[in-house]
Amino acid sequence: MKITYTPNDDGRSVYTVESGSGNTYRVSYCGSGDGDPEYCATWECDCPAGRHGRMCKHIQAVAVVSNDEPIEAGAVLREA
Numbered sequence: 001m002k003i004t005y006t007p008n009d010d011g012r013s014v015y016t017v018e019s020g021s022g023n024t025y026r027v028s029y030c031g032s033g034d035g036d037p038e039y040c041a042t043w044e045c046d047c048p049a050g051r052h053g054r055m056c057k058h059i060q061a062v063a064v065v066s067n068d069e070p071i072e073a074g075a076v077l078r079e080a
């Protein structure tokens with residue numbers, strides 16, 4: 001599973017996750033980079049499980065390697 005940090009403009013932290021089977025999913029987290037405690041802190045993934053609101057394996061993998069430290073855009077957080 002390869003994880004790349006791919007931030008976008010709306011304030012969400014977005015990670016591209018390449019699964020071992022070759023599928024690519026987009027995992028996003030909106031709890032960092034804002035500092036407002038009322039700001040939402042939810043994970044989203046566009047895989048079938050993630051679309052049902054589950055903490056899928058992609059979200060869990062990103063949660064392990066990510067933190068609230070600033071990460072350079074395009075940084076690869078995990079290679080395999």
Ligand SMILES: [Zn+2]
Binds near residue numbers: 025059
């Ligand atoms: Zn997923």
